[in-house]
Each structure stands twice: as structure tokens, then as C-alpha cells.
Amino acid sequence: MSTAALIVTLGSVVLAALLALMMIPVLVWLERRIAGLIQDRVGPNRTNIMGFRLGGVIQSFADVIKLVFKEEYYPGHIQTGRALYILAPAITFSAALLAFMTIPFADTLHVSGEALRIQALPVDYGILWYLAIGALGIIGVLFGGWLSHNKYALLGTQRAGSMGLSYELPLGLAVVSMLLTYNTIDFNAMVAWQTQTVLGFLPAWGVVVQPLAFILFSVALFAETNRAPFNVVEGESEIVSGHMTEFSAMKFALYFMGEYIAMNSAAAVIITMFFGGYQLPYLSSAELIESFGTFSLALMVITPLIIYAFIRWMRRNNDVRSTLSHDGGRRFEARVLTIVLLIKLVVLELIFAYFAFAQPSALQTQIAVAVVQIAVFIVKLMLFNIFFIVVRWTLPRFRFDQVQRLGWYYLLPLGLLNIFITAIVIVGVGS
Amino acid sequence: MKIRVVQRHGTALKDRLYLPAIWQGLKITATHLLKNVGDIKSVDVLEYPEEQPSDITNRYRGLHRLTHREDGSVRCVACYMCATACPAGCIFIEAAERTDGVDEKMPSRFAIDTLECVFCGYCVEACPCDAIRMDTGIFSLIGSRREDFVLEKEQLLAHKGAFDE
Amino acid sequence: MSESIIFYVLALFLIGGASGMITARRTIFSAASFMLAMIALAGMFALLNQSFLFLAQLLVAVGAIITLSMLVIVSVNISERYIPKEPHLGRDLLLGVVIAAPIVALIITALRTHFAASFAPIPDTFGTLASIGATLFASWVLPFELISLLLLAALIGAVVISRKGERS
Known part of the structure; x- marks a missing residue:
């Protein structure tokens, strides 16, 4: 393997692992913070490292440390299958992590004749891999819940198994209609297809071309990842924690992390298939590489404005009420973060100036475009994760029979209808 | 016989579709989220322990206190009415002969186990001498051992009322 | 060379899973061994460059068949005393191996001679x-x-x- 291929592969693997694993504390923090702000209260804001709260992210790290150091307790009533009982959360966690590995973060780099994919697993059957490995995640839930030898775990397991199975059908049907539209199973080609325009001015994103498939896919993914309003599996007020009741410390942490990674990959797949993935709305990769000079100039102008607005917002909000005298180090933190952001701004401006005014080589432009696309991907990913979280704190939980009814009576026929309509439109437009 | 036709909710297409309702709910939550993110001070939250609650009134049932008469003697006559009325059984009294000659009895030991107490106020209602009151306004008792939470007579006599009589 | 090692490891998992499936006393261990065997089989498909069969095997065999079997196990919830006792399991399996051995040898010889012709590059x-x-x-x-x-x-x-x- 050439050095370029080696660097790109290693970099993609590191990026995918970081995005999947480092996103977990961020997602936990976002969940608690957004839940608080929606309910007119603040989320966690006390844990700090030497005064640095960072909005409460430190709380997630404290949670991780607690889970790691908790006592590993094996309940005495679990006599059979202890090895499988310990292995089950690992199965769910590995399946969730592996399913994330075929998502492209940037367009394929063409370096000295080679086509290097920016995917952790550089394969061209991304969507099928996601479906197959995603189905593996339910196995861990089934084994863990059954071997827990617990009534509540049994109820949760039954619900999880049948719900996961029922919603794989609308999921697959929505995917089939998208495969018909995009004519490929490769995520990169799907994203490239979405750089066209529809009706002259709308970007040909999946959500514009196939709104029904988007709704089906999103609802099915909400159900597959056991996120509200489909969290009847971990009822919390009904069946304690469902299949996770008898698991403690690291085993529970693996289930917990597996759920958040699954939510993350679900958001990633949705944005890749329906929202243009790593692309900016009207620019394809080739156009971006050509016009990267002007793009850098535009970024040079926009970035200071964004950072200035962010610093103002931060200084105003990282403060306590004026009636209080003690601010717990918040103003100090705001000042330090302002300095850090200004240093970053200077560095970024230098980089953008280099790309706007000096003549960078083709390779450097390609790498810069890849970095921009990764940044766009991460921004879209965070937006979709926030959407998942806001929906969780908006909707009440569905009852289990309502969930099954929705999946079999409404979503399955709608999926089939969507495939028929898509096929008719494609044949009609093609001829 | 009068017939009254009841309109069934939730049968219109817009209701069964469920998505318009989800959209309206999302609008409400999103407005709350954006308003609170834009200005964190619009969240009406008490920054405890820097800010203390401001709504403690004289009816608030805080920690108990034993009252004194005007001449400084203990009002309590160890009649056991509060211990009998307590639903949690957390008051432990031992009576003794009174030494200052005001009444016949006084408690030699008056202990309240605040870990068992449900703060219902029945002891205050049962006392015929207005000897025990719960108007200290103290809502937070901290200790590191179980024994720290059993308040003895001296501690209860030392608590001050937070309001005027 | 590395392909042979991968093949032997996968074959070990496949045979181990399959034998675990027929000899395990409890249904849950039988299902777990079945899952191991199916994943090993998917690995063998991947080794043969069959990307679609690999994914289809995972989707169908593991994602659908094993999930459904586990769902049935969880829902039916048979208690220990209704599972039939198999006192002579080892002896019966050995007898089965002895009876099936000539047929398997016949199939292997037939496949070997039929596919001994030249392999065109794929x-x-x-x-x-x-x-x-x-x-x-x-x-x-x-x-x-x-x-x-x-x-x-x-x-x-x-x-x-x-x-x-x-x-x-």
C-alpha cells in the first residue's frame, strides 16, 4: 500500500472511531442540557475541572468515570450462561460501532491515480452493511435480556425483539425506494447524486425528491434505535430498565454507549441518504475544488463574524444573575475561552489567506476540501442528533400495541406504495 | 328521551396522520429551547446554594424546636401526647421530676429521629402546651453518620424560631 | 497464507458452532452456537469475494432467522422439565457420523473431480x-x-x- 493510501485509511479509521466514541459524552451532555432547556431549567452545570465547566460536558466525563469504577456485580440468581450474559452487551456495542464504519466523511480523494475513500471501511456497499450489522444489535439485547432471569427483563426483551424485527421491514422498503432513485448502493455515489438541482433551484436532496421515504426511514430508525417515542423497551416507569435491569457498571455502560452510538449512526445514515451527506448544498466536490480560492475568501470574511457572535453569546450567558455575588469561576472561564477562540481565529484566518491568495497545489486543495466536507458532515450530524433529542423530549411514549400497529398496518403498506410510485416515476422519466 | 351526539376526537385525517400534531409540539419545544439558549437568564431557576429559597412562610414545617416560657423554663411537660400522635414513631421522651418547681414533670430526654420523621406536623397539633413547634424554617439537615440525625433535647431547645410569634 | 489461516479459524468457528447447536442442552446455547456458525459462514462468503452473499447472509440468517428464533424462545419460555432428556446423545451422534461418513466422502470426491478442471480468473x-x-x-x-x-x-x-x- 502506498503511503497516501496508508495515511488516508488510518486517518479515516481514527476519525470514525473518534466520531463514534467521543460523540458519546457529547451526546449525553446534549441530551441532558437540551432536556433541561426545553423544560425551562438548566441542565448539569456544576461539575468542573479547575473552574472550567464547558457548559456541562465535564459532567459526562464524571459519569464515565463513575461507571468505570463501579462495582462489577454478578447477580446470584443467574446460574446458567454467565459467559453469554457478560458477552451480550459487548455484542450490541460492537454491532453499533461497526455499523458506523462505512459512512463517508468526505469525497473520494484522487491522489496519484488512486481513488482513496474517506471511509473507515472503504467498501462500496455501505447501506447494505449498515442494515446487516444494525440487525446484529438486537441479538445482544435478546441474549442479555433472556439470560438476566428477570420478569422485567423478559418483558423488555420481548418488546425489543418484536419491535426491532417489525421496523426492519419499513426500513428496508424505504431503502429500496432510495436505491431505485439513486441507482447505487454506494454512499459516495448517493451523495454525488444529490448535488444536482431539482426544479432549477432546489438542491436534489433525498428529502426533496422522496419526502415519504424520508418519513418512513426516520420513523423506522427511531424505532430501531429504541429512541422516544418508541422507547417502550426501556419503559423506565413501567419495567425498570427492561433488558438492562440486571446489568451494572461496565456492562450497563456498554449497553448505554451502544444506544448512543446507534443513534449517532442513524443520524449519519439519514444525512448521507437524505440531506446531502458531506456536501454543501449546491456545490459538488469538483466545483468546490476549482473555486476553493473564492470559497476561502468567503470563509475569511464569515468566520470572524461567527466567532465574534459566539464570543458575545458566551460572555453574556456564561454568567449568573446579577443579584448573586459568587459566580463560581464562570467569568474567568469565559475570558480564557475568549482568548482560546481568538487564537484559533487567527490561525484559521492565516490558513484561509494561504488558500485564497497563495497558489496551493492540487493535492493541498483536495485535502482542504476534504477537511471542509468533514466539518460540514459533523455540523449536519450534530443538528440531526439535536433533532433526535428534541423529538425525545417532545413526544410521549407510544404503547406497545400502537407501535406494532404503526409498523405493520401503516408503514409497511406506505413503503410498498412508495416503491411503486418511485418505479413508475423512474420508468416514466427515463423513457 | 333526549339524545346527545358526542363528537369523537382524533378521527379526522389530520389527527390520525399524527405528523401535524408532532410538528406543533416540536414548535413549542423548539421555541422554549431557542429562547433559553439565547438568554440563559430567562430560565427561572434557583441557584442553590448561592441563593436560598425565598418562599419559606410561617406555616412551613421545618425542623422542630422546643419552646421556652417567658421566665426561661422549658414549656414541655413530658405528657407524651406528641409521641403518641406521631405516625412515624420518631419521638422518644423520658419524663423526670421538674426541678424548677413550675410544673410537675419535664422531659429528661427528648429525642426526635429526623430520619424517620415525615414532617407532618401532628406533634405540633397534639401538643397542649405549645411546647413543640416546627417554625424554624430550617429545611436542610446534614450529617455524616446516622447518629447525627437524632436531635436531642439540647439541640431542640437551641433552635430558634424564624418568625415572630 | 493468511487466507488459509483465516479459513481455518472460520472453519473452526463454523464446525464448533454447528456441533454446539446440536449438542447444547438448553435452547439458548443452541441459538448462540447457531449464530456463531452463521457469522462464520458469512465470513467464508467474504473470503470468497462474494460481497453480496456475505451481507445477505448476515441480514437474513443472523438478523432475521436468529432474531426470530430468539423471539420464539423468549416468548414460548419452555421450562426445564419439558425439554426432552437425551441420555445417549454422544452415542447417537457417533452413530450418525459413522452412517453419514460414506455419503460425505462420496460428495467430496465428486466435487473434487468435477472442479479439478482449470479455474478461469474471476x-x-x-x-x-x-x-x-x-x-x-x-x-x-x-x-x-x-x-x-x-x-x-x-x-x-x-x-x-x-x-x-x-x-x-
């Missing part, structure tokens, strides 16, 4: 979804449609069987 599109789809819809349309009829019959049969309990 094209680049071997095993991809596009090539399988093209072959399926170009030369094998009739069996494809007949299989879909078979699936329809199975669906209707399942619905009929599950309704029969309601009426009686």
Missing part, C-alpha cells in the same frame, strides 16, 4: 450486487418469480395457521 465484478442482479433478472427470471410465489404461499399459510386458533 472478473472484477464477481459477487457484487450489480452482477448478481443482472444474472438473476436476465437468465433466472422464471425461478425468481416461482420463489416469490413460494414465499407468498408461505405468508398466506402463516396467516391461516395463526388465525385458526382464533376461530376454534
Whole structure:
């Protein structure tokens, strides 16, 4: 393997692992913070490292440390299958992590004749891999819940198994209609297809071309990842924690992390298939590489404005009420973060100036475009994760029979209808 | 016989579709989220322990206190009415002969186990001498051992009322 | 060289999983061994460059069949005393191996001699979804449609069987 291929592969693997694993504390923090702000209260804001709260992210790290150091307790009533009982959360966690590995973060780099994919697993059957490995995640839930030898775990397991199975059908049907539209199973080609325009001015994103498939896919993914309003599996007020009741410390942490990674990959797949993935709305990769000079100039102008607005917002909000005298180090933190952001701004401006005014080589432009696309991907990913979280704190939980009814009576026929309509439109437009 | 036709909710297409309702709910939550993110001070939250609650009134049932008469003697006559009325059984009294000659009895030991107490106020209602009151306004008792939470007579006599009589 | 090692490891998991499936006393361990065997089989498909079969094996065998089997195990919830006791399991399995050995030897010899002819190098599109789809819809349309009829019959049969309990 050439050095370029080696660097790109290693970099993609590191990026995918970081995005999947480092996103977990961020997602936990976002969940608690957004839940608080929606309910007119603040989320966690006390844990700090030497005064640095960072909005409460430190709380997630404290949670991780607690889970790691908790006592590993094996309940005495679990006599059979202890090895499988310990292995089950690992199965769910590995399946969730592996399913994330075929998502492209940037367009394929063409370096000295080679086509290097920016995917952790550089394969061209991304969507099928996601479906197959995603189905593996339910196995861990089934084994863990059954071997827990617990009534509540049994109820949760039954619900999880049948719900996961029922919603794989609308999921697959929505995917089939998208495969018909995009004519490929490769995520990169799907994203490239979405750089066209529809009706002259709308970007040909999946959500514009196939709104029904988007709704089906999103609802099915909400159900597959056991996120509200489909969290009847971990009822919390009904069946304690469902299949996770008898698991403690690291085993529970693996289930917990597996759920958040699954939510993350679900958001990633949705944005890749329906929202243009790593692309900016009207620019394809080739156009971006050509016009990267002007793009850098535009970024040079926009970035200071964004950072200035962010610093103002931060200084105003990282403060306590004026009636209080003690601010717990918040103003100090705001000042330090302002300095850090200004240093970053200077560095970024230098980089953008280099790309706007000096003549960078083709390779450097390609790498810069890849970095921009990764940044766009991460921004879209965070937006979709926030959407998942806001929906969780908006909707009440569905009852289990309502969930099954929705999946079999409404979503399955709608999926089939969507495939028929898509096929008719494609044949009609093609001829 | 009068017939009254009841309109069934939730049968219109817009209701069964469920998505318009989800959209309206999302609008409400999103407005709350954006308003609170834009200005964190619009969240009406008490920054405890820097800010203390401001709504403690004289009816608030805080920690108990034993009252004194005007001449400084203990009002309590160890009649056991509060211990009998307590639903949690957390008051432990031992009576003794009174030494200052005001009444016949006084408690030699008056202990309240605040870990068992449900703060219902029945002891205050049962006392015929207005000897025990719960108007200290103290809502937070901290200790590191179980024994720290059993308040003895001296501690209860030392608590001050937070309001005027 | 590395392919041989991967093949032997996968074969170990496959044989171990399959034998675990028939010898395990509790149904849950039987299902777990079955899952191991199916994943090893998927690995073997991947080793043979069949990307679509690898994914289809994972999707169907693991994602659907094992999930459904586990769901049935969890829902039916058979207690220990209704599982039939197999006192002479080892002896019966050995007898089965002895009886099946000549037939297996015959099949292996037949395959060896039939495929001992020269192997043409495979094209680049071997095993991809596009090539399988093209072959399926170009030369094998009739069996494809007949299989879909078979699936329809199975669906209707399942619905009929599950309704029969309601009426009686």
C-alpha cells in the first residue's frame, strides 16, 4: 500500500472511531442540557475541572468515570450462561460501532491515480452493511435480556425483539425506494447524486425528491434505535430498565454507549441518504475544488463574524444573575475561552489567506476540501442528533400495541406504495 | 328521551396522520429551547446554594424546636401526647421530676429521629402546651453518620424560631 | 497464507458452532452456537469475494432467522422439565457420523473431480450486487418469480395457521 493510501485509511479509521466514541459524552451532555432547556431549567452545570465547566460536558466525563469504577456485580440468581450474559452487551456495542464504519466523511480523494475513500471501511456497499450489522444489535439485547432471569427483563426483551424485527421491514422498503432513485448502493455515489438541482433551484436532496421515504426511514430508525417515542423497551416507569435491569457498571455502560452510538449512526445514515451527506448544498466536490480560492475568501470574511457572535453569546450567558455575588469561576472561564477562540481565529484566518491568495497545489486543495466536507458532515450530524433529542423530549411514549400497529398496518403498506410510485416515476422519466 | 351526539376526537385525517400534531409540539419545544439558549437568564431557576429559597412562610414545617416560657423554663411537660400522635414513631421522651418547681414533670430526654420523621406536623397539633413547634424554617439537615440525625433535647431547645410569634 | 489461516479459524468457528447447536442442552446455547456458525459462514462468503452473499447472509440468517428464533424462545419460555432428556446423545451422534461418513466422502470426491478442471480468473465484478442482479433478472427470471410465489404461499399459510386458533 502506498503511503497516501496508508495515511488516508488510518486517518479515516481514527476519525470514525473518534466520531463514534467521543460523540458519546457529547451526546449525553446534549441530551441532558437540551432536556433541561426545553423544560425551562438548566441542565448539569456544576461539575468542573479547575473552574472550567464547558457548559456541562465535564459532567459526562464524571459519569464515565463513575461507571468505570463501579462495582462489577454478578447477580446470584443467574446460574446458567454467565459467559453469554457478560458477552451480550459487548455484542450490541460492537454491532453499533461497526455499523458506523462505512459512512463517508468526505469525497473520494484522487491522489496519484488512486481513488482513496474517506471511509473507515472503504467498501462500496455501505447501506447494505449498515442494515446487516444494525440487525446484529438486537441479538445482544435478546441474549442479555433472556439470560438476566428477570420478569422485567423478559418483558423488555420481548418488546425489543418484536419491535426491532417489525421496523426492519419499513426500513428496508424505504431503502429500496432510495436505491431505485439513486441507482447505487454506494454512499459516495448517493451523495454525488444529490448535488444536482431539482426544479432549477432546489438542491436534489433525498428529502426533496422522496419526502415519504424520508418519513418512513426516520420513523423506522427511531424505532430501531429504541429512541422516544418508541422507547417502550426501556419503559423506565413501567419495567425498570427492561433488558438492562440486571446489568451494572461496565456492562450497563456498554449497553448505554451502544444506544448512543446507534443513534449517532442513524443520524449519519439519514444525512448521507437524505440531506446531502458531506456536501454543501449546491456545490459538488469538483466545483468546490476549482473555486476553493473564492470559497476561502468567503470563509475569511464569515468566520470572524461567527466567532465574534459566539464570543458575545458566551460572555453574556456564561454568567449568573446579577443579584448573586459568587459566580463560581464562570467569568474567568469565559475570558480564557475568549482568548482560546481568538487564537484559533487567527490561525484559521492565516490558513484561509494561504488558500485564497497563495497558489496551493492540487493535492493541498483536495485535502482542504476534504477537511471542509468533514466539518460540514459533523455540523449536519450534530443538528440531526439535536433533532433526535428534541423529538425525545417532545413526544410521549407510544404503547406497545400502537407501535406494532404503526409498523405493520401503516408503514409497511406506505413503503410498498412508495416503491411503486418511485418505479413508475423512474420508468416514466427515463423513457 | 333526549339524545346527545358526542363528537369523537382524533378521527379526522389530520389527527390520525399524527405528523401535524408532532410538528406543533416540536414548535413549542423548539421555541422554549431557542429562547433559553439565547438568554440563559430567562430560565427561572434557583441557584442553590448561592441563593436560598425565598418562599419559606410561617406555616412551613421545618425542623422542630422546643419552646421556652417567658421566665426561661422549658414549656414541655413530658405528657407524651406528641409521641403518641406521631405516625412515624420518631419521638422518644423520658419524663423526670421538674426541678424548677413550675410544673410537675419535664422531659429528661427528648429525642426526635429526623430520619424517620415525615414532617407532618401532628406533634405540633397534639401538643397542649405549645411546647413543640416546627417554625424554624430550617429545611436542610446534614450529617455524616446516622447518629447525627437524632436531635436531642439540647439541640431542640437551641433552635430558634424564624418568625415572630 | 493468511487466507488459509483465516479459513481455518472460520472453519473452526463454523464446525464448533454447528456441533454446539446440536449438542447444547438448553435452547439458548443452541441459538448462540447457531449464530456463531452463521457469522462464520458469512465470513467464508467474504473470503470468497462474494460481497453480496456475505451481507445477505448476515441480514437474513443472523438478523432475521436468529432474531426470530430468539423471539420464539423468549416468548414460548419452555421450562426445564419439558425439554426432552437425551441420555445417549454422544452415542447417537457417533452413530450418525459413522452412517453419514460414506455419503460425505462420496460428495467430496465428486466435487473434487468435477472442479479439478482449470479455474478461469474471476472478473472484477464477481459477487457484487450489480452482477448478481443482472444474472438473476436476465437468465433466472422464471425461478425468481416461482420463489416469490413460494414465499407468498408461505405468508398466506402463516396467516391461516395463526388465525385458526382464533376461530376454534
